[in-house]
Amino acid sequence: MSAPFSTPRTPFPRPPSTALREVLHRRDLAAFRGLAHRNWPGAGPVLPRLSRSADHGLLWLGAAAGLAALGGNARARRAALRGIASLGVASAVTNVLGKSAVRRQRPLLDAVPVVRRLARQPVTTSFPSGHAASAAAFATGVALESKGWGAVVAPLALSVAASRVYTGVHYPSDVLAGAVLGVGAALALRGVVPTRGQLPAPGRPPGHAPSLPTGQDLVVVVNEESGTATATAALVRSALPDAEVVECAPDELSAELEKAAGRGRALGVCGGDGTVNRAAAVAALHGVPLAVFPGGTLNHFAYDLGIETVDDTCTALIAGDAVRVDLGRFRPGPEGPGGAHGYFLNAFSMGVYPELVRAREHWAPKVGGWPAGVLAAWKVLRGDRPLEVELEGRRRPLWLLFVGNGMFQRVGPAPGRRHNLADGLLDVRVVHGGRAPGLRLLAAAVAGPLTRSPVHAAQRRHRVRITGLTPGTPYAFDGEVAYSRDELWVDKLPEALTVYCPMPV
Structure with a gap:
């Protein structure tokens, strides 16, 4: 009896995605080994130390502190803050989502010279590179606020990213993916909290002023x-x-x-x-x-x-x-x-703010400006003594009366700048008296717009009359403190001041 007819078995075909991953991994591995065998002039004493200094974002925290201190202007401080905020977003996405979703093992170190290796090897998964994500996020965040400082930070960020391949803890694709994620995190944050350049230009009715290129006259x-x-x-x-x-x-x-x-x-x-x-x-x-x-x-x-x-x-x-x-x-x-x-360019206020200014001035010579501001705010926010005034014919206890010269707009989660400094309006805001209204207002500000707080109210007005004041009641205007009589009128002079100001390009 002849043997039954049979056909040779063929292996089950692999899914195209698996085959593609294997091809990409082989090429990634070849690139990793090629870079490991290549001589990097001058990198030996620099890149391993730079890689270690970037652990837990310490390098970028130091860079942000230096940028804020040495930059000397608000643009530099905004750049530092946006850089750190972008890093925080990128770090959260990388460590919570990226590394848990793609559990790639770290490269074997046999191809990497011993002198390049880190003394303490990372224990997390390899894809994507958290260091590269943080570096790219910080540099992009800084550049979104200040191109000049971004150009200064970019070489440092590139060096940190390169150090992860140089020391053998990441494949090149890990670093590339981390960098893309970091840039994306900075751009996503910009979509939520706009940069200064994204905001509408302030209202600018043109004024007449002489050209003084050398400052003569x-x-x-x-x-x-x-x-x-x-x-x-x-x-x-x-x-x-x-x-x-x-x-x-x-x-x-x-x-x-x-x-x-x-x-x-x-x-x-x-x-x-x-x-x-x-x-x-x-x-x-x-x-x-x-x-x-x-x-x-x-x-x-x-x-x-x-x-x-x-x-x-x-x-x-x-x-x-x-x-x-x-x-x-x-x-x-x-x-x-x-x-x-009296005149004000920014704001006129009564109630808690004059107290804050006086407390800050008391502490500033002893502890410095910013610590004094924190101490003053803590003291004021715990208080609940209302200011008794008659506002527009109605007697009421107020914790704060704020009158802004123009409408203050929101920048992210809090009121920020004015887009129009010639709108003819007063931004009138009050915080009603009650039990710990300062802490309640602070909680509302953290949770969302102040308009959601039951202790806060806001109106647009052309003038405000404040009566029933106790003579000697303090008020503040543009950070200066003075003392009232029994009545105050607040209004504004439309377009009364001409200021030199660069025109938007």
Whole structure:
């Protein structure tokens, strides 16, 4: 009997995806071994140390701190903050999703010279590279706010990414995927929290101002005790050699501003918001344009106009570019320019904020500006003593009354800048009295828009009348504190001030 007919068995065909993965892995492995055998001149003493320094994001935390401290302006601080925030997003996605979804083993170290290997080998899976993701996210986040600082950080980020292949802890594709993920994390964060460049340009009705490319006929008054004003004044002298720069103490500021407004075609000022406030009042009364050089701890008015550096103001002076802005007014005002009126560029407030300013000024000489601000905020937020006032004919207890010169818009989760400084409106916000309203308001701000808080209310007004005040009640305007009589009127002078401001490209 003959053997039954039979056909040879053929192996079950592999899925195309499996075959593709094997091909990619072979090529990845070949590239890894090729790089392992290649000589990297000068990399030996640098890349392993750089790779270790980037563990847990420590390198980038240090870079962000240095950038914020040495950058010297708000753009650098925003770049540092966005870099760290982007790193946080990338790190979470990489470690929570990426490494758990693709459980790839680390490369074998037999092809890597011993001198390159890390003393402590990572124990997590290989794909994607967390170091590369963090480096790319930080560098991209910084570049989205400041291209100049991004260019400085980029070589460091590339070196960290390369170090992961050089030390043998990642395949090239791990590093590439991590870098792509890091860039994507930074871009995704920008979609949620826009960069300053994405926001609409402030309202800018054009104003008339002379072109002063070398600073001739410009007198700049510097408050020598304001933030970084002294260092900024040196930059002004270098950029505008024909400008007259006068440095003075705070108690001489008003007199020097009055003199300067009478002997130049434009008035310049270097300092923080309080200093700029005094200069704005003088410039408006004398009808001269104002050139603002931000040099204080806080520079809200300048930043809302898009002026962050000396170069920004110089660009406007060269072209003669200027805008008209509204000037907030309250009456009766404190002693100073304007007589019976006081002026504000940013905000007027009563209640808790004057207390915060006074507490901050008390602690600042002892512990420094920022720690003093934290201590003052902690003290104020725990209080529950309301301010009893009659607002628009109705008696009510208020924890805070805030009147902004123009409408403040949201930037991310909190109120931020103004897009239009000539809208003719007052942004009136109140926090009603009650039990611990400060802590309740803080909780509402963390959870979402302040409009959701039952203790907060907001309106758009052209004028506000405040009566029933106890004489001597403190109020604050642009960071300065003064004391009221029994009644206050708050309104604004539309387009009353001309300010040098670079035009958007």
